[in-house]
Amino acid sequence: MATLGLIEYQDASREVRAIYDDIMATRKTDWINNFWKALANDPIALRRTWEDIKQIMAEGALDALTKELIYVAVSVSNQCGYCIASHTASARKKGMTDAMFHELMAVVGMANETNRLAAGYQIEIDNQFKV
Amino acid sequence: MATLGLIEYQDASREVRAIYDDIMATRKTDWINNFWKALANDPIALRRTWEDIKQIMAEGALDALTKELIYVAVSVSNQCGYCIASHTASARKKGMTDAMFHELMAVVGMANETNRLAAGYQIEIDNQFKV
Amino acid sequence: MATLGLIEYQDASREVRAIYDDIMATRKTDWINNFWKALANDPIALRRTWEDIKQIMAEGALDALTKELIYVAVSVSNQCGYCIASHTASARKKGMTDAMFHELMAVVGMANETNRLAAGYQIEIDNQFKV
Amino acid sequence: MATLGLIEYQDASREVRAIYDDIMATRKTDWINNFWKALANDPIALRRTWEDIKQIMAEGALDALTKELIYVAVSVSNQCGYCIASHTASARKKGMTDAMFHELMAVVGMANETNRLAAGYQIEIDNQFKV
Amino acid sequence: MATLGLIEYQDASREVRAIYDDIMATRKTDWINNFWKALANDPIALRRTWEDIKQIMAEGALDALTKELIYVAVSVSNQCGYCIASHTASARKKGMTDAMFHELMAVVGMANETNRLAAGYQIEIDNQFKV
Amino acid sequence: MATLGLIEYQDASREVRAIYDDIMATRKTDWINNFWKALANDPIALRRTWEDIKQIMAEGALDALTKELIYVAVSVSNQCGYCIASHTASARKKGMTDAMFHELMAVVGMANETNRLAAGYQIEIDNQFKV
Numbered sequence: 163m164a165t166l167g168l169i170e171y172q173d174a175s176r177e178v179r180a181i182y183d184d185i186m187a188t189r190k191t192d193w194i195n196n197f198w199k200a201l202a203n204d205p206i207a208l209r210r211t212w213e214d215i216k217q218i219m220a221e222g223a224l225d226a227l228t229k230e231l232i233y234v235a236v237s238v239s240n241q242c243g244y245c246i247a248s249h250t251a252s253a254r255k256k257g258m259t260d261a262m263f264h265e266l267m268a269v270v271g272m273a274n275e276t277n278r279l280a281a282g283y284q285i286e287i288d289n290q291f292k293v
Numbered sequence: 294m295a296t297l298g299l300i301e302y303q304d305a306s307r308e309v310r311a312i313y314d315d316i317m318a319t320r321k322t323d324w325i326n327n328f329w330k331a332l333a334n335d336p337i338a339l340r341r342t343w344e345d346i347k348q349i350m351a352e353g354a355l356d357a358l359t360k361e362l363i364y365v366a367v368s369v370s371n372q373c374g375y376c377i378a379s380h381t382a383s384a385r386k387k388g389m390t391d392a393m394f395h396e397l398m399a400v401v402g403m404a405n406e407t408n409r410l411a412a413g414y415q416i417e418i419d420n421q422f423k424v
Numbered sequence: 425m426a427t428l429g430l431i432e433y434q435d436a437s438r439e440v441r442a443i444y445d446d447i448m449a450t451r452k453t454d455w456i457n458n459f460w461k462a463l464a465n466d467p468i469a470l471r472r473t474w475e476d477i478k479q480i481m482a483e484g485a486l487d488a489l490t491k492e493l494i495y496v497a498v499s500v501s502n503q504c505g506y507c508i509a510s511h512t513a514s515a516r517k518k519g520m521t522d523a524m525f526h527e528l529m530a531v532v533g534m535a536n537e538t539n540r541l542a543a544g545y546q547i548e549i550d551n552q553f554k555v
Numbered sequence: 556m557a558t559l560g561l562i563e564y565q566d567a568s569r570e571v572r573a574i575y576d577d578i579m580a581t582r583k584t585d586w587i588n589n590f591w592k593a594l595a596n597d598p599i600a601l602r603r604t605w606e607d608i609k610q611i612m613a614e615g616a617l618d619a620l621t622k623e624l625i626y627v628a629v630s631v632s633n634q635c636g637y638c639i640a641s642h643t644a645s646a647r648k649k650g651m652t653d654a655m656f657h658e659l660m661a662v663v664g665m666a667n668e669t670n671r672l673a674a675g676y677q678i679e680i681d682n683q684f685k686v
Numbered sequence: 687m688a689t690l691g692l693i694e695y696q697d698a699s700r701e702v703r704a705i706y707d708d709i710m711a712t713r714k715t716d717w718i719n720n721f722w723k724a725l726a727n728d729p730i731a732l733r734r735t736w737e738d739i740k741q742i743m744a745e746g747a748l749d750a751l752t753k754e755l756i757y758v759a760v761s762v763s764n765q766c767g768y769c770i771a772s773h774t775a776s777a778r779k780k781g782m783t784d785a786m787f788h789e790l791m792a793v794v795g796m797a798n799e800t801n802r803l804a805a806g807y808q809i810e811i812d813n814q815f816k817v
Numbered sequence: 818m819a820t821l822g823l824i825e826y827q828d829a830s831r832e833v834r835a836i837y838d839d840i841m842a843t844r845k846t847d848w849i850n851n852f853w854k855a856l857a858n859d860p861i862a863l864r865r866t867w868e869d870i871k872q873i874m875a876e877g878a879l880d881a882l883t884k885e886l887i888y889v890a891v892s893v894s895n896q897c898g899y900c901i902a903s904h905t906a907s908a909r910k911k912g913m914t915d916a917m918f919h920e921l922m923a924v925v926g927m928a929n930e931t932n933r934l935a936a937g938y939q940i941e942i943d944n945q946f947k948v
């Protein structure tokens with residue numbers, strides 16, 4: 163179980179409920195996932211994290227699906243089970259097809275491989291790559 | 294310097310040159326970066342890695358720029374200096390604007406943060422996220 | 425189940441029991457957690473690891489709670505489920521309040537975020553930070 | 556050099572200067588380190604990151620030095636060269652003695668070691684550690 | 687459950703079955719583990735990954751057991767639960783004794799510790815180690 | 818430069834010199850690399866780390882070269898520049914040929930790739946792999 167337990171909507175303070183409401187409205191969903199319910203033990207962290215994510219994950223120069231794919235890529239590289247499950251579900255909801263998922267995994271796997279080859283062979287950065 | 298040195302085109306075997314030629318043709322460039330020159334010490338690894346990357350990074354369900362952004366995201370999460378330099382350059386060549394780069398970094402940073410919050414709060418996976 | 429199983433007190437050799445006794449005496453507890461029972465399959469590693477931890481985690485220039493918080497911070501960054509569970513419990517036993525835990529998580533999350541921003545933006549070290 | 560270069564104070568927009576001023580005032584220093592100058596290419600990220608750090612690193616249930624030690628611990632675990640240099644300098648400014656640094660490093664090293672022993676021996680979490 | 691489910695032999699395409707057959711023949715076993723059944727959702731990735739692994743893990747300058755020990759070492763460092771379980775089983779099948787496992791774990795733990803000491807103390811590379 | 822500087826032999830205390838002497842005698846070399854000179858700022862850590870490494874890296878069920886290969890594998894996975902340089906040099910001194918190095922890198926790269934595929938596809942552990 164989560165370290166400090168999960169704060170359900172009916173047990174939440176008015177402040178936390180307002181954030182839950184905003185999460186559900188922004189994401190067009192009618193439930194709150196455990197990440198937020200755990201973080202709600204610290205309402206300041208809940209607010210800060212949600213405001214950050216809302217700002218960062220909004221459509222911008224990159225579309226929402228691309229951002230979600232990047233989120234999955236990082237979570238997979240870091241072996242974060244919860245984040246892989248939640249962001250894979252989120253990416254699918256935003257339109258990730260099976261074919262996209264396969265390619266995402268292939269790129270993530272390859273990047274993790276060549277990251278180590280570059281380090282292991284002690285390769286110096288090409289002048290052309292220096293800004 | 295790279296552990297086993299770098300194999301320049303003029304010093305390369307016919308086999309290695311053929312791969313160098315394919316890399317330059319595929320990438321529409323006239324030079325080979327150090328990653329390949331270091332790997333060329335092991336021609337079998339050079340061929341395998343190049344064939345894999347060529348297949349994986351080709352346009353598919355995901356476009357080439359998106360794949361490159363994912364590559365940067367993984368390299369940044371792993372703190373691979375060479376890979377960050379080379380794939381950032383590559384992403385820009387494929388059309389990554391400064392605005393895209395900023396958003397990419399913001400998502401990568403956020404994902405790395407919430408990956409640890411999820412782990413640290415020991416949050417269990419929601420049933421809704423289980424397949 | 426643990427790869428080589430767990431060595432319970434009643435099944436342990438005299439050598440292993442002596443270490444178990446020292447662990448319980450040092451930690452003022454009456455049970456041994458699975459980490460040690462698994463490591464006990466290799467009595468030399470058990471002794472070495474316990475002697476190291478006893479020396480390192482003792483009160484010194486840093487107090488025992490601060491050391492435990494650092495241990496949690498590392499375990500969370502590394503996504504080690506067992507270590508997060510055991511060291512969070514240990515930190516609470518040593519006096520970590522919920523408020524401290526919230527702040528610990530916030531710092532760990534933030535550090536993981538800015539670690540990637542620093543790497544991704546390829547920021548050179550300021551001369552002022554060089555020793 | 557940093558991917559998008561560094562924004563010096565004299566070249567900064569009014570918005571960025573205001574944040575630089577707040578950083579210097581909060582930290583009681585008269586210069587801005589490269590991290591912020593690089594991030595200033597994205598003023599929104601600069602503001603968000605600074606506001607987060609200011610909130611998170613302020614004295615609270617944990618004192619400022621303890622937070623800085625935790626920041627170093629994470630940066631070392633992640634092999635972030637820039638962050639190790641900057642936060643080690645910051646920790647010393649906040650009162651970290653050589654003896655504290657030695658103990659910090661010892662705990663970080665030990666935690667990284669036992670994180671892998673726990674994973675490698677596939678140790679299940681004790682019921683006593685489950686919340 | 688695996689994100690896209692597992693493809694059992696009886697449900698697999700002819701192409702996938704051929705790879706399953708090759709895996710079982712090469713490994714002298716009569717079953718396919720979940721890794722391949724999950725990857726089979728993307729037959730191209732299945733083929734590429736299997737061909738790579740078959741080439742890389744074959745006896746060569748390093749024997750098959752040594753390669754498997756290295757695989758375990760990486761998986762443990764990365765906290766990959768599935769990979770630790772599968773490659774530990776594989777290493778034992780190839781001859782890893784309990785004594786070897788103990789020493790493997792000790793080296794992996796130690797390397798993870800000193801990796802952080804080297805980074806944390808900001809140690810510059812000795813000229814003697816430069817190629 | 819190293820955070821607290823490097824302790825040269827001529828400036829070292831008798832206690833530190835004795836450890837330096839033991840390092841050189843054990844390794845059959847006539848110089849001390851920077852790792853130990855940096856750690857010597859904390860003689861207790863120097864002694865503990867050296868005693869641990871001497872015990873762990875000695876010939877046992879695994880030979881000294883195999884242990885060194887594992888050390889390189891971990892250091893590469895962790896992107897530790899100093900450790901890659903020093904342990905690659907050490908492995909070569911102990912007999913690692915170029916062919917062995919190539920295979921080592923190939924296995925490390927592959928393991929890092931499949932570690933992420935296993936996590937990303939959320940693959941459950943086969944019953945056969947459970948102990």
